[in-house]
Structures are given as C-alpha cells and as structure tokens.
Amino acid sequence: MLAIRERAAYTGYAGQGSYYPPGGGFPNEIPLMRNESVIEKNPDQHQLTTRYTEAALEFIDEQHEKPFFLYLAHAMPHVPLFVSEKYAGKSIRGLYGDVIMEIDWSVGQILERLKQYG
Structure with a gap:
C-alpha cells in the first residue's frame, strides 16, 4: 500500500x-x-462531478503511455444530492435522476478519452 x-x-x-x-x-x-x-x-458541491471528471481526464492524459489504475467514486448519488446547472431539472426522475444523468455524462467522457488512447 x-x-x-x-x-x-x-x-x-x-x-x-x-x-x-x-x-x-x-x-x-x-x-x-x-x-x-x-x-x-x-x-461548490454542484460542480464536484465536473471537477472530478476533469481531474480524471487529466490523469488519463498524463498516464496513458503506461498501465494505470483510475478509481473514481462519485459522491453525488448519495445524500445530500447536488447537480450542476447543466443537468438540473433534466430528468423525469427528479433530482436523483438529474444526478445520474450527470454521472452518465462523466463516465461517457472518461470512456471517450480512453478510446482516444486505444
């Protein structure tokens, strides 16, 4: 460890x-x-998913030439719930649905970046 x-x-x-x-x-x-x-x-907890995603993408950019382990545990699906303005009110499932939509966006960003590097 x-x-x-x-x-x-x-x-x-x-x-x-x-x-x-x-x-x-x-x-x-x-x-x-x-x-x-x-x-x-x-x-501002409303921005944490975006900030965590940006940090993860930066880490991938820095480490992509060698094996790495990235653990990203989003805090937002747990109470208290916060979501960015971009996703607020977007889901028919209310605040929790908005949070999950934003996390889905985050995972998509990370998968796209990984695909870029093969």
Whole structure:
C-alpha cells in the first residue's frame, strides 16, 4: 500500500466515511483535497462531478503511455444530492435522476478519452 500511496494521486473529501462527520473538525465546511493538501475549503458541491471528471481526464492524459489504475467514486448519488446547472431539472426522475444523468455524462467522457488512447 505504501508504494501505491507514494505514487498515486487522489482527490476527495476528508472524513468521507461519514460524509459530514459530527464534530470531525469541519463544522461548517468540508474541504476538497488532492493527495494530502486542501485544494479548497468549501467547494461548490454542484460542480464536484465536473471537477472530478476533469481531474480524471487529466490523469488519463498524463498516464496513458503506461498501465494505470483510475478509481473514481462519485459522491453525488448519495445524500445530500447536488447537480450542476447543466443537468438540473433534466430528468423525469427528479433530482436523483438529474444526478445520474450527470454521472452518465462523466463516465461517457472518461470512456471517450480512453478510446482516444486505444
């Protein structure tokens, strides 16, 4: 695991195990992190799917010449739900459907990028 940790990059929330940890050091804000650094103290959660997708595409671009492992676990299908303006109100299934449509877009972007590199 240490070798993976030393070479890997990850973006996510601290305290993800319980999402909004009670008294977990972040009473009013959940920081967005990359590796062990805080990127932003209170990110707009409506943009996280787009931001995670962009980070994944950048990772693929940087790593495509050698084998790699990309793990992208979208947070948005879990409560509380957030969706970007682009997908808000688009699904007949309400907010959850909007979220799934946006994640479907994200997966499509990643698959397209992988196809570009063969």
